[in-house]
Amino acid sequence: MxxxxxxxxxxxxxxxxxxxxxxxxxxxxxxxxxxxxxxxxxxxxxxxxxxxxxxxxxxxxxxxxxxxxxxxxxxxxxxLEAMNRALLEPAAALAPPAAESWEDKVLATFVEPDGTLKLIPASRRKRTVILKWLTAKFQDGRRYPEAEVNATIQRHHWDSATLRRELIGAGMMARHDNVYWRMPAADWRLG
Amino acid sequence: MxxxxxxxxxxxxxxxxxxxxxxxxxxxxxxxxxxxxxxxxxxxxxxxxxxxxxxxxxxxxxxxxxxxxxxxxxxxxxxLEAMNRALLEPAAALAPPAAESWEDKVLATFVEPDGTLKLIPASRRKRTVILKWLTAKFQDGRRYPEAEVNATIQRHHWDSATLRRELIGAGMMARHDNVYWRMPAADWRLG
DNA sequence: CAAATCAATCGATAGACATCTAATTAGATG
DNA sequence: CATCTAATTAGATGTCTATCGATTGATTTG
The missing domain is CATH 1.10.10.10 (Winged helix-like DNA-binding domain superfamily/Winged helix DNA-binding domain)
Known part of the structure; x- marks a missing residue:
């Protein structure tokens, strides 16, 4: 182990x-x-x-x-889910640690261990990594009023307005009548 | 909760x-x-x-x-698996406890909390419940030498010879050349 | 700025617990 | 039965930590 x-x-x-x-x-x-x-x-x-x-x-x-x-x-x-998954897979406990991906490195650079986003990356490619990470904070299939979207984003960064717009722009979240929801990964506008 | x-x-x-x-x-x-x-x-x-x-x-x-x-x-x-499953399902933490099945009651009667089998039920129907429970102590698809079968059973009851024969008789385990393995539930001879 | 609210930090204390040594139990063996 | 081995139980000790009251810090409001 x-x-x-x-x-x-x-x-x-x-x-x-x-x-x-x-x-x-x-x-x-x-x-x-x-x-x-x-x-x-x-x-x-x-x-x-x-x-x-x-x-x-x-x-x-x-x-x-x-x-x-x-x-x-x-x-x-x-x-919490990540912790549970780790517990469930005893095989993972014995496997050699996977090489850290480029995305992991970006996350490590811009996100504090406690989940605070240090700053929003200027590079589009790195920003996309952060947006993907942020999208995962929202549940799939749930509808969020704007206030809750802001609250959720603000747990990680003060500028919820900018990040909210970025999420929409990247196609990761969608809005109608001030109600927001997560989009399937297939619809994301990457690159 | x-x-x-x-x-x-x-x-x-x-x-x-x-x-x-x-x-x-x-x-x-x-x-x-x-x-x-x-x-x-x-x-x-x-x-x-x-x-x-x-x-x-x-x-x-x-x-x-x-x-x-x-x-x-x-x-x-x-x-251990049961514990992990319980952790994974937060919904279960909020749901009302399921009614205890007849099989649960049989297990509670004959098995100590620490896993010791108090005695082998005389009734065929109850004995089947115990045998099912015991079968689950063996991994599916693995081959066990007789010594290991005995050791595994003896964690729960001293009379591994009788219980080993019962497991074979119930079709829950099979043997060839002193090597044992678990049988799919479809092949068990119940009732 | 003053007062009020909400929360974090500091320092102290009491209870829990991991670990050890010493003594005891239980089984095997001559 | 005496002896040896493996393990558990009992008792003692030091460390960790959950909790509290008091203080300090930050933010809003009069």
Whole structure:
């Protein structure tokens, strides 16, 4: 078993092995919530909730979006699924690590481990990689009001207006009557 | 989220959130091993390994088979898969618990939580349930020498000779030249 | 700017737990 | 039965961490 994979698994299990954090993940799986709200629901003080959220953010399982003085925390469903997939494939645990693709390198360059987009790449080709990654934050087949699109993007970058337009421009998302949805990959305008 | 499911998940995560135990599961996933051997490989003292094995046994993830003064510990691959499946389906976490089937009740009656078969049911119908459960301990498509068949059965009951014959009789396993293999469910002789 | 709100950080504490040594149990063997 | 081997149990210890109260920081609003 490669050491790095073991450590990643271990970090994930440690994060989920505390009752408060497990409940917290359950609550966030429904919708984004504020620290106050979580403290109330979990019957904990706010500093304690902050602490737990920090642990989950460190792993990239939770992202934040600031609105006024309130900070909305949400589960990154993509990251959670990736963890689960890793658990399910014991073969992967023994296989040699796959070579890092060019796209992985772009992502590593522009995205912080906690999911924050450092800046929007100027190069069209690199921007496309980021847009693909961002598209994956939206569920296939679901309809999103504009406010929710903005909120979702803002978990990763402040400029939701620009990125929203880029997603439409790349054909990755579509809009009608201020309702947005994800497009099948076949329809994306790449290159 | 139903409380019992949360607690089960929590127990699983707690078990896997310790580096020694995680390595231990990795080692047992290859083959069964003794406490001595594990202590050597993990660079721990034997009592420590015993402690960790007790945790995993409590959850039914590990079973034991005694041979002389040595006790061979093995992963219950079936139990581990079941845990993983439970993790993967967040919907299941919210759904009302399914009604317990008659087969579940039979299993609960005759099998200890740690995987030990209390006794072999006298009733043919109940015995079939147990045999199905036992068959699932063998991988599909793999060939087993008789010694390994016995070892596997003995993790659950001392009388491997009787149970081995029953498995053959029920058409769940087949033998040729002292090599055994699992049969497709379509060929089982039920009722 | 002042006051209010929401959250993060700091420092302290109590409880959980991983690990060890020492003692005990259980089985095998002469 | 005495002895040897393998493993578990008991007890002790040090480390980690979940939680809290108090403080500080950031943002909005009067």
């Amino acid at each position: 490669p050491e790095s994979h073991l450590q990643a698994l271990l970090a994930f299990f440690k994060a989920m092995s505390n009752e408060s954090r497990l409940r917290l993940v359950g609550l966030l799986s429904e919708r984004e919530r504020s620290v106050q709200e979580l403290a109330e629901l979990l019957d904990l003080k706010e500093p304690t909730v902050s602490h737990h959220l920090a642990v989950l953010k460190e792993l990239g399982l939770v992202t934040v979006r600031a609105a006024g003085t309130t900070r909305w925390h949400a589960l990154d469903a993509q990251a | 139903p409380e019992s499911h949360l607690q089960a998940l929590l127990a699983f995560f707690k078990a896997m959130s310790n580096e020694s135990r995680l390595r231990l599961v990795g080692l047992l996933s290859e083959r069964e091993r003794s406490v001595q051997e594990l202590a050597e490989l993990l660079d721990l003292k034997e009592p420590t390994v015993s402690h960790h094995l007790a945790v995993l046994k409590e959850l039914g993830l590990v079973t034991v088979r005694a041979a002389g003064t040595t006790r061979w510990h093995a992963l219950d691959a079936q139990a």
